[in-house]
Amino acid sequence: MIDAARALYWWLDARGGFVSNRIRIVVTYRVDAVVRLTGPMLQVVLMGALWRALYRGETTVDGVSLDVMTTYVSLAAMQQLVNRDDTIDWLSRRVRTGAIGTDLAQPVGLLTQQVCGQVAQLVVKLPMVVLMLPVSLVATRLTAPAAGALGPYLLASVLGWLINSCLNLLVAVTCFWTSELVGMAFLYFVISGFLSGALVPLWFMPGWLASVLGWLPLQAVIFTPLSIYLGQSAGAAAWQAVGVQLLWLAVLAGAVWLVFRRAVRRAVVHGG
Amino acid sequence: MRWSEAAWQVRAGVILITGAARGIAQYRADLLMTVLAGSLHQGIGFLTIWVVLGRFHQVAGWSVTDIGFMYGMRLTSHGLALLPLNQLISLEEYVREGTFDRFLVRPVNPLIQLLSTRIQLNTIGDLLAGLTLLGASMPLVNITWTAGPLLFLTAALIGGALLEGGYQLGLSALTFRTLGTRQIRLTVDTVFSLYGSYPIKVFGRAGEWVLTTVVPVALVAFLPASVLLGHVSDLHVPVVLGYVSPLAGVAVFVAASAFWGRQLRHYQGAGT
Numbered sequence: 201m202i203d204a205a206r207a208l209y210w211w212l213d214a215r216g217g218f219v220s221n222r223i224r225i226v227v228t229y230r231v232d233a234v235v236r237l238t239g240p241m242l243q244v245v246l247m248g249a250l251w252r253a254l255y256r257g258e259t260t261v262d263g264v265s266l267d268v269m270t271t272y273v274s275l276a277a278m279q280q281l282v283n284r285d286d287t288i289d290w291l292s293r294r295v296r297t298g299a300i301g302t303d304l305a306q307p308v309g310l311l312t313q314q315v316c317g318q319v320a321q322l323v324v325k326l327p328m329v330v331l332m333l334p335v336s337l338v339a340t341r342l343t344a345p346a347a348g349a350l351g352p353y354l355l356a357s358v359l360g361w362l363i364n365s366c367l368n369l370l371v372a373v374t375c376f377w378t379s380e381l382v383g384m385a386f387l388y389f390v391i392s393g394f395l396s397g398a399l400v401p402l403w404f405m406p407g408w409l410a411s412v413l414g415w416l417p418l419q420a421v422i423f424t425p426l427s428i429y430l431g432q433s434a435g436a437a438a439w440q441a442v443g444v445q446l447l448w449l450a451v452l453a454g455a456v457w458l459v460f461r462r463a464v465r466r467a468v469v470h471g472g
Numbered sequence: 473m474r475w476s477e478a479a480w481q482v483r484a485g486v487i488l489i490t491g492a493a494r495g496i497a498q499y500r501a502d503l504l505m506t507v508l509a510g511s512l513h514q515g516i517g518f519l520t521i522w523v524v525l526g527r528f529h530q531v532a533g534w535s536v537t538d539i540g541f542m543y544g545m546r547l548t549s550h551g552l553a554l555l556p557l558n559q560l561i562s563l564e565e566y567v568r569e570g571t572f573d574r575f576l577v578r579p580v581n582p583l584i585q586l587l588s589t590r591i592q593l594n595t596i597g598d599l600l601a602g603l604t605l606l607g608a609s610m611p612l613v614n615i616t617w618t619a620g621p622l623l624f625l626t627a628a629l630i631g632g633a634l635l636e637g638g639y640q641l642g643l644s645a646l647t648f649r650t651l652g653t654r655q656i657r658l659t660v661d662t663v664f665s666l667y668g669s670y671p672i673k674v675f676g677r678a679g680e681w682v683l684t685t686v687v688p689v690a691l692v693a694f695l696p697a698s699v700l701l702g703h704v705s706d707l708h709v710p711v712v713l714g715y716v717s718p719l720a721g722v723a724v725f726v727a728a729s730a731f732w733g734r735q736l737r738h739y740q741g742a743g744t
Contacts, residue, residue, distance in 0.1 A: 235655045239662050246666050253674040254528045261528075390513045399520045404527050 214308050215316055222320030237328065240277045241335045247273040247399075248340040264403060268430045270340035275429065276398040278329045278336070279357065279422045283364045285321055287314055288385035292375035300467055311460040314372070318365045346431025352438050356425035359445040364421045366452035367392075369460070376463040397423030403432065417448045484580040488588035496591050503593055510597020511604075517669070518543050518605060532671035537612040538701055543669040544606030545625075546693035549632030550664065551599025557637050558592040560644045564654055567647050570741045583732065615700055624718075628696035631718025635692055636664055638724035645728070645735035664689050673706065680708045688724075691717045 248270050255266045291314060294300040303310055336342050345353055371388050393399055395418040402410045402423050413419045424441045427433040433441050496503060518540065525536040534542075563586060566572040575582035615621055639660055647653045668689040672680050684690045691713075698704055699714035707714065 238655075238659050242659075242662055242666055246670075249674050249676065249679065250524075250531065250670065253531050253671075254524065387509045387512065390509075390516055394516050394519065399516075400523050405523055406526055409523065 215312065218308060218313055218316035219320045219323070222317045223323055226321060226324045234328070234331065237281070237331055240281050241332060244274050244277045244332070244336055245339045247277075262403065264401075264432070267341055267343050268432070269401075271343045272401055272426055272430060274332075274336035274340040274342055275426055276422055278332055279360070279425065280393065280396075280398045281329060281332070282322065282325050283361060283421060284325075284389060285318055285365065285368050286385065287318060287365075287368045288372040288375075288388060290314075290317060291372040292384070295375045295467075304464065304467060310464055311369070311456070314369055315365070318368070322361065343430075345429045346434065349428055349431055349434065349438070352442060353425055353429040356428050356438075356442055356445060359442065359449060360421040360425050363417055363445060363448050363452060364392075366449070366456050367417065367421075369456045370452070373456075373459050373463045376466050392418050392421070395419065396421045397426070401427070401432075403427075417452060420445045420448050481581050481584060485584040485588055488580070488585065489591070492588055492591045496593065506593040507597040507600065510594035511601040512597075513594075514547055514598050514601040517665070521670075532673040533703065533706070534671045534701075537609050538697075538703070539669070539671075540605055540609040541613045541701065542671075542693045542697040544602055544604075544609055545629060545632065545697055546664075546668040547598060547602030548606050549602075549629050549692055550636060550668075551595055551602050552629065552633035553637035553640070554592075554595040555599060556587055557640055558595050559587045559589055560640055560657075561592070561654070562589075563644050563647050564652060567739065568651055572739060573741055576739075582736065613701060621700055624696070624715075625700065627718040628693070628700075631721030632692035632696070634721035634725040635688065638721065638726075638728035639664075639687075641725070642728035642731050645732040648735045648738045648740075660687060663687050664692070668692050668694070670694075671703070672708070677708075684709060688720065691720045 251266065251269045251273060255261060255269070259265055291300075294303055300310075303313060306313065308316075333342075368388070371384060374384075395413055395416060397413065397419050402413055402419060405413070413423075420441075424433075424445055428438045428441065521531075521539055521543070522536055525531065525539065529535070531539070563572075566575070566586065572582070572586075575585040578585060610617065640657060643653050643657050643660060663683075664687070667675070667683055667687075672683055672690050672694050675683060680690070695707075695709070695714040695717040698707060699711070699717075704711045704714065
């Protein structure tokens with residue numbers, strides 16, 4: 201019993217150490233982090249204005265009201281901010297510089313270290329999102345979640361974050377094979393912005409595009425939680441969307457675990 | 473400066489830039505990847521508005537081809553401006569570490585030396601995306617391409633490039649005094665990129681004036697495109713400003729160059 205408690209303590213302590221270490225790194229560059237909010241803020245103001253102009257005084261288009269649309273824009277920018285993560289840059293830099301050697305010698309596995317890094321970024325970014333609220337309120341008039349949607353929305357957001365973390369890990373781990381991932385993190389961010397529905401909701405996309413995106417995991421990151429929040433997907437449909445998220449999470453988490461196991465064996469340590 | 477002296481400076485610049493070009497030609501795969509990433513990043517911005525206009529058909533009276541044309545103009549000007557000037561991004565490093573010294577002890581103009589240290593390839597991607605979009609939309613818009621419109625388009629592209637380049641050069645010059653201008657430059661860059669490609673009416677009265685005076689991105693593509701496309705009935709400024717907008721770029725760039733020359737005197741070195 202005492203042994204089990206001690207083992208658990210060690211398990212938690214080791215991971216907590218990694219998380220707080222990474223938090224410290226992010227906090228060191230806190231001014232950078234806050235300034236980085238200007239991009240998303242400018243985007244929210246732009247998209248808010250754009251949707252108002254597109255609606256041209258009409259209250260609803262295809263059953264979607266202007267308030268729902270501008271709320272979507274604001275929340276999407278915040279979700280995107282929370283989901284943006286530096287795992288790809290971090291891991292490829294470790295491989296390029298050879299620091300991966302020391303990482304592999306740690307008592308905590310390489311995959312766990314990356315997950316700790318992702319948790320650390322989440323801890324720093326969640327409070328930062330609050331700073332975007334004033335801009336969102338002025339530029340887009342945020343509406344409250346649809347009746348009974350808050351619980352499923354929060355669940356779907358957590359699942360969306362987990363799916364995004366898996367996707368980031370999968371892109372990041374390719375650096376063990378290619379050893380060069382310049383611009384990859386940026387590219388992933390750009391592509392995922394569109395494919396996740398953060399820029400345009402799937403309900404305003406042409407039918408064929410919406411169905412293609414519906415089969416991809418990225419729409420589960422941002423579009424699913426937002427359409428639940430806004431009541432566009434409610435009741436059984438909402439739970440079905442959460443089910444799809446769970447399926448993706450299972451598949452992607454399995455893939456991450458398998459690929460990381462292979463990657464560690466392939467690791468080439470540069471430098472001495 | 474005498475003409476022979478100016479010609480000598482230009483020749484020196486060409487020699488230096490050729491060396492830099494030879495340097496990057498060593499990494500062809502990386503070159504292709506970066507150019508692609510740049511194009512894709514800019515392409516997604518247009519893809520977004522294209523998808524939205526598939527459902528809404530027009531925004532502030534502009535059709536998707538009109539927007540595509542303006543988007544192409546803005547992007548081409550952006551590429552033309554940054555292709556020679558993007559090395560300004562590393563000015564801060566040179567000034568902070570005092571390595572700017574080396575540019576001052578050589579006979580070639582310090583700005584030319586700075587700009588020819590390295591070639592950043594992602595701007596070629598921007599230029600390619602801009603030219604593609606412009607080329608694709610030119611036959612689709614309601615303009616008869618006689619010599620007049622073609623000349624005006626060329627002038628507008630160069631004027632727009634000078635305007636954006638002038639802003640970046642002027643802001644960079646402040647680095648000699650403040651040591652840090654990176655964030656403000658990035659923010660201005662974001663405003664140019666995000667707000668330069670939509671009919672300005674979208675942003676309301678206040679927005680219209682900010683984007684015409686403080687950060688005059690409206691003069692880059694919106695005003696000249698309005699004149700070319702005949703969208704002049706609801707302009708917020710006299711139409712004549714649309715016709716002379718390319719000259720604004722020349723004025724801004726000349727002023728910025730003079731400002732750079734003056735600020736350069738405030739460079740203090742790292743004091744070692």
